[in-house]
Amino acid sequence: MNAIDLKKLDDYDLARKPVEVADRVWWVGHIQENDPFQCHVYLLEQGDQSILFDPGSKLTFEHTLRKIEQVIPFSKIRHFVCHHQDPDIAGALPFVDQLVDRPDAAVITHGRAYELLKHYALKMPFWLIDENDWQLALEDRLLRFVFTPYAHFPGAFCTFDTRSRALFSSDLFGGFTDEFSLIAQDEGYFEALRPFHEHYIPSREILNYALAQLEQHPVRIILPQHGSIIPEHLVEFMSAKLKELECGLYLMTGKHSDIRKLSRFNQALRDITQTMVQCREFDEIAERLLGIAQRMLPARAIEFFSLTDEGTVLHFAPSNRYRGALGEAPVPVAEVIGIDRKTWSERGSGDFQQLEMPGDDGAGAQPCILLPLFAAAPGTAQSAALIRLSQPIQAGGEETQMIEQMEIALQVAVERETIYRTLDLERERVYERSIRDPLTGLFTRMYMQDTVQRLSAIHDRDESAVVALAMLDIDHFKRINDTYGHIQGDLVLRRVAETLQSNVRAGDLAVRLGGEEFGLFMVGDSARHIEQFAQRLREHVAALMFAGPLQKVRVTVSIGVALRRAGEGLTEFMQRADRALYEAKN
16 A cells, blocks of 8 residues: 555455555554554665664564564564564564564664663674664665653654654554554544553643654654554644643642543643633532533532631532622531631541532432632631532542542632622722611612602502502601600610511612611502501501500600602602601691
């Protein structure tokens, strides 16, 4: 084959035949059954100067040798490139050494790999790339050796063929494949590369350095040692995606070695970080973090409790759309908030506690994870996360790791949102103080003016939106102040205001107009019955009972009412109600 033909490969006998994957470049590997770590061997046909790349292991060499002989006699091979010293690609060297009978044959490798390969005690000499200007001239092409240190070992390198533009990439661009496929089919193949590189390469910096060296060459096809060959249309995509990976997977755990699980865990951590950077709205952060947790945990929902500077508790939950409602924390949560790390550690609960709590939907007890979120200062759990589960989890393993790693992200997110919500609450309190009378809790005259003007505008457009005003004045209030003092007078004002407030609808507006004078603006159908309401209100006030000095005092009010006329200004409207009040007084 002069070029890779994906359709023809479907019916090609890869078990017995070599495949020409590039100009005079042959795949001569062997398919190992049930092996996700497939190893490839490549032959560069150059007459009696031919080269075998990474001869393979003892397990596969007899099959590789049979395929080589279908292309050229084995005796035509002069050089045997070993990109590194691992037994999956160098274990066959003793067999090769026995077969080679030409004096000019040599093993091509890096000086660092030679220090290990020399222990095979081969009769063949070594040709070191770092001592030969990092290149080798052949019959019709030049091989350039590209240094990619620490990917995956100190002396790691790749080989670029300037004629076919094929990159023999060693462990770079390798992948884990559940089912063998010689050629990567589409961009989805990156998911095979992801776990391979995350665990095999020590760090992202090392991987990106290696990729930068390779990008200096016009690569047309990538021939890795493991996984699938990457054709031209996928080269740029795979390279760009590899740059985004976080590597050094084994740094995250000292116990677990399941690469695929660790890869999922690594991706979850990256997604957590991206969530914190990209998202501003807390409900979106919470929903995303829940989705990430659900990859490894049987999590149903997540909610938070956070202690404010004022000592109150904010509850962030799906039920309030994570807006933070003031309330009380359940007892297990309340016992955690405010605890310091030392005290928590002495409990022996680990990083989190599994417990059962009443369901958020009113159902019976459900398994939950209670995770205290410790602030850097003052070093106590200022908040806690409650993760509701569909079933209990077993302590240890990747589930525990996921929870541990989420702690910092959750703590930062909750702390940030608590600050925002506290500021919102303070703004609300400031606003309430500006529109509410501090003694009675009724709206102020200033707030009344803005609100009634809006109601009047609606009335002017729709005559059915009637606006009515009942103006109240406490009878003989000056006598109460003079006789019993202002403290008792304030008590009377509060009780009358409470009576007024408890008898109005949600859409009505109760106002303290000044001194002992109050106003009630009613809207809609009820406004047409304001006289009946005023009479009932007088009766409720007259029925008030007081203790102490006022126990024998009977408080009454006089009320004047008016219905607004279309186009009437607020001043004129209130003056008509005031005149009615004056008449009621008389």
